[in-house]
Amino acid sequence: SSDADGASGTPEKITLDYAYYSPTSLVLKEKGFVEEVFGEEVEVEYVLSQGSNKALEFLNSSSVDFSSSAGAAALMSKANGAPVETVYLYSKPEWTALVSGKDSGIDSVEDLRGKKVAATLGTDPYIFLERALKKHDMSTDDIELVNLQHPDGASALSNGDVDAWAGLDPHMAREELESGANLFYRDADLNTYGTLNTRTEFAENNPDVVKKVIEAYEKARQFAIDNPEETAEILAAEAELDLEVAKQSLERNDFSNAVPNQDVIDTITAAGDVLQDVEVIDQEADIDALTEEMINPSFAEEVIE
């Protein structure tokens, strides 16, 4: 927690977030890998993030020391002056898509014109929506964007309060399976990785802690690769989902690479450029430089090598 920022040496307590969109974090929490790595010496606390926006908010306010967000969301925060540093990838998911109700008649991005679309500002689905619209020469001015947290967006879609939703797993998987929602626009390349972030200052002052956390995450990732069944069960139990839904959502996760590499930088930079175009990121910001500065693979490289 925050008192660790200034002093070097091992802090007494570290706080991590966990999120339904990051199955690794659920495994991590459930199996106690962090406690295992640190032993008795530090206290570990978990906080639920409902979306990348919350995760980054908690990180910036020193409420958590490590937070799970989408890469582009982290960049957006960084561009606004937040001291975010990306140290690890917890997955390469295809976790977001544009979803419409079963009988809504919306089958393409063009159909969204003038419709109510739910999304969570500052998260990957929102960025995905912006980019999808951009590709089709539209913008958020052409639709009615309704800001809802991911689970609220899901229920708004099923209630018919909104016509479409920029969805996120596992809620999206549930809508897909349970109410037959239609994932009418998918593009795996527009998903910007699941990144584990910390504060720059925290990383500088506690390099050992960062490494140990990455170590724990590695254990969790390995577990998820080795035990897909049990991972699905953990996800189902935590997020109160059907096992089927959990499996569906896990299938769209790729746990093979954990070190932030050039692909990540490219993907995030591309997202950043679009966000700059649509004025979510300040015009004067230097996206390339920001991304370079934000992504720090050194810790992960050290641990995994």
Add this chain to the structure above:
Amino acid sequence: MLAVEKVSRWFDEKKAGFQHVNLQLTKGEVIGVLGTSGCGKSTFLRVLSGLDEGYEGRIHSKKKNPSIGMMFQEPRLMPWLTVFENVLFGDDGSKKKEASELIDIVGLGGFENHFPKDLSGGMAQRVAIARSLLHNPDLLMLDEPFSALDAFTKLQLQELLLSIWETKPSTSILVTHDIDEALYLCDRILIMRGQPGEVESELVVDKPKPRHRGDRDLADMKEEILKELDFTND
């Protein structure tokens, strides 16, 4: 007009209030009530007016639901209304002219638009008098109406009462501490004493009105009343 039979109202386990009051009111009569402080005069008026229902005994009225006018011991003006509106209070607006006249008669001409907070004690009392005199109720009750007034204003307003009763006689009960006033205005005087108070005696003032303030008989009666009230007699 109104018959009161053995009516009592007690407070504090019969240590305060009044008790065993019998009274027959004939139409047009003016009754004075004299008594020591705290002997239950105001409470008696509250019981008669129906405000206090915790009494015992029987109150019996000839007319169904007689209209009652009451001037309380405190002015009880509505603080949010001006003098004029206060006098008109309880009226539907048809008596504006009478209200203006009454205000003039009680000597408050020019103060129509003042709020109660800007009035002197005596002025507030006069507003309350004017308010209670605007209507002609079957039964008019006045609780120490002139207590805050100087001798001359008081005399003037006593005349006002007399003249009003002359044109529109209404049965009235007047609580007062001023024996001269009671003798000058009333047909009958009740004298109360004690705690709880009881009616000690009743005095009929059998003189035609308007009376003469220096009247010999009245002076004699005053002596009598003073004796009656004197504590040293206990």
Add this chain to the structure above:
Amino acid sequence: MLAVEKVSRWFDEKKAGFQHVNLQLTKGEVIGVLGTSGCGKSTFLRVLSGLDEGYEGRIHSKKKNPSIGMMFQEPRLMPWLTVFENVLFGDDGSKKKEASELIDIVGLGGFENHFPKDLSGGMAQRVAIARSLLHNPDLLMLDEPFSALDAFTKLQLQELLLSIWETKPSTSILVTHDIDEALYLCDRILIMRGQPGEVESELVVDKPKPRHRGDRDLADMKEEILKELDFTND
């Protein structure tokens, strides 16, 4: 002790209040103020006491910050305090015994624990009297202290005042509507009239106290005052 020079307090563009009052108070003196309703008596007391600073003229006191006691025209009891606590109001608790005695003297023994809402008008006034008499201020001002009391209670309390002044003489100003009372208690009487009120005349009552209520000279003075106040003289 206190010198008042050409003091005026106007309201409503000089249409109300009082004006041009001159007065010299000597220590231990008792001044009576008689006057028509609304002529500015209460306002005068408020100005003297320092509550109303909107006056003009000069008020000059020999002693620095003389202590002032005031009994207002209304009882002004604290509704959240009992009778006993109200009498003790403004005291640090050292006068509990005196307070009990005073309550008995004003005839309220047994009502110590009542709240003001459960008192009769006269009883509330007597609580206010007791409260103002608990202390011995340099200057004691009483605004119609006995207006709500019956004749006998009134006489008793007048005697009480006399006895208090005998043992601990304090300079006092007494506003009253009762001419007899003023003549019985005061060394000097101011008569005010008009709106805004002015001091019409000043009367020295040069008789040793205790006086005789039936005194011839006092009766003559009363006649004089009545003439002075009579409106028909205007």
Add this chain to the structure above:
Amino acid sequence: MTIRTNTATLPASKKKKSKKKSLPFTDWWAGLLLPVVLIIIWETASRNGWVASHLLPAPTVVVEEMVTMGREGELWGHIGITLYRVLAGFVIGTAAAAILGVLTGSSKWMEKLLDPTLQALRAIPSLAWVPLFILWIGIGEASKITLVAVGVFFPVYLNLTSGIQGVDRKLIEVGRMYGFSTWKQVRKIVFPAAAPSFLTGIRSGLSLGWMFVVAAELLGTSQGLGYLMVFGQNTSSPELVIGSILLFAVFGKATDEILKRIERKSLQWQDRLDNSV
């Protein structure tokens, strides 16, 4: 012809009086009438499927869920932590409001200096603080309690100052006659006279405190009734949402009732209809 008779042989005591006044049905079940009718309608509607159970589960379902949770023990932790947050914030907020209210109420100088700023801050809907508090203090207990305290502060402050300003000038003058110091004036006249307003303020403050604890717990908590509600919402279990709402109501009501008792007790001197014999 009208006859009014009261012929009881005993003096008209309090008891008799209230009996005389009371309506055909006694107090407590008149108050229960409406809720009971509503609950019966609700239960019937849910049981018969007139409303979808994912919108409004039957009251029995809700109660069952709560009882189960209570028996399993996890409920008590949530209740405890929420109560703690409300009480801590309430005490802090009330104390701050009382101190500042008395300061600005008793000194013109203080009022001119502080009141405009406080009024301007009051104009900020206190919920709007949430993001800033999270940013500045984090999502720990401190920020939750601060939020509750801020919520409690303003109604108490507003009611207290308006009560103080409304104190009858006549009574204040009595104190001035005794040469009271400002502080004594405040203590002996202004505060008691403003007590009814203050108590009203405290009661609305408490109810705002409960609201703010919801706001605080909606965001980044792992415990508390508010968390339970969010959890129910996120897992589409309306019985949890409604259950926690009911628990909020129960505890909000209970704490309010305590204040109400205190109010009754300390305002017996008021000359109001329901205080008379």
Add this chain to the structure above:
Amino acid sequence: MTIRTNTATLPASKKKKSKKKSLPFTDWWAGLLLPVVLIIIWETASRNGWVASHLLPAPTVVVEEMVTMGREGELWGHIGITLYRVLAGFVIGTAAAAILGVLTGSSKWMEKLLDPTLQALRAIPSLAWVPLFILWIGIGEASKITLVAVGVFFPVYLNLTSGIQGVDRKLIEVGRMYGFSTWKQVRKIVFPAAAPSFLTGIRSGLSLGWMFVVAAELLGTSQGLGYLMVFGQNTSSPELVIGSILLFAVFGKATDEILKRIERKSLQWQDRLDNSV
């Protein structure tokens, strides 16, 4: 020896009086003192990097951002829709509270029937309604305005009924002497006498209304000052958050000022210190 002299040749008019009382500095800048000092400290702190700008941007940055948005026009839509929601909810909530308050305040029977239910509902922190309203009414305007109305309702109702219950029995008896019907009693005595409480209630109601519009706009909106705030929060732009908070404060203050003026005007009859000449 003490001498008090007032020797002005004109009567002690209002003007003269207030001049005499006023402090060395005049009213308006005493009130501005504190905020100005705070803003200067804040600006200096941000400029010199004593606080991180991602936590607290300098006031000039905030104002700049707002001015830019104002010039580009997008700000006005947000302000307009928020004002509309507050006003609609305020009117509905106040009307409902006034009607129910007068009903329960004037009829014992109604009070016994309705008040317990209302008090129980009041005990539910109104924010807790948010998830249910969204579930039942959806996320459209209706649910937002209902939420604001619910927020406004309770303080108005509570203050009104407590004002009504506190009305001096002495005055009510005057009305009974005139044989007033209950309704006339209410109209001519109870309501005017309870007016100060009612107005206090309306003012706290309005301020709660502003709070609830934030709550309503935090969830599922695409427009409004609250949306702006969430947008700032989610995109880590504290200048947007603080900017919208300031706008909330400005509009909250402006609407409150209107009510305050009305209050002053209609309560001139009160015998309070600041009403005397």
